[in-house]
Amino acid sequence: MSTHDIVTGLLSRTELFGGLGADDIADCATLFREARFARGEMVFARGDVSTHLYVVGEGRVRLAITSEDGRELSFRVAAQGELFGEIGALDGSPRTADATTLTAVKLYSLDRNAFRTMWSTRGALTERVVAFLCRRLRETTRQLEGIALHPLDVRLARFLLFALAGRQAAPGKRVPLELGFSQGELAQLLGATRPKVNTALGELESLGAIVRTVDRLFCDPGKLAEIARPEHD
Secondary structure (H helix, E strand, O other), X not given: OOHHHHHHHHHHOOOOOOOOOHHHHHHHHOOOEEEEEOOOOEEEOOOOOOOEEEEEEEOOEEEEEEOOOOOEEEEEEEOOOOEEOHHHHHHOOOOOOEEEEOOOEEEEEEEHHHHHHHHHHOHHHHHHHHHHHHHHHHHHXXXXXXXXXXXXXXXXXXXXXXXXXXXXOOOOOXXXXXXXXXXXXXXXXXXXXXXXXXXXXXXXXXXXXEEEOOOOEEEOHHHHHHHHOHHHO
């Protein structure tokens, strides 16, 4: 499969480009360029000039903010088919977060100038940009609300439900879930410490919402949903 076909397939599944016609998506795909990074490499750092947006072809990229005293808050992990770096690509302002690879990564990048020309000349893409940014804002608001207002077991239950992506268990069964990152990385995503996340996992396990093995969780979506409700606070 050619790079163009791969990028076309990835873009068609993104929130930003997915609603476009097939010809528009194919035209957009021609402007993306492949880039590879080893595990632990920085794609960009906070304060860098914003030159590109990215779609993940393979691997995972952590987006995080580091305070002056060295504390880090990971607020998102971009996996295959997901975009990141789009805000800077739109307004040209310096990057507001660090993007660091959690695994070996294959990315496809789009130059900011090409992106701006693309969405300013295609009415359908302009509408998609506005809708996409509104969804990002809502997601960020919900995430900040979760960190600020809800106890860790509720945040963890909500995170696991999001990771399950609507999968349901057969009667008497649980849904297997491979998170793909460590407890330390999970703690950064939830705005907590690793020991506290381990304690929260134990609480969910004691409630029958999950069962832990060495490499995965087995989840009961119904019980996770009960814990995730605000009434649980």
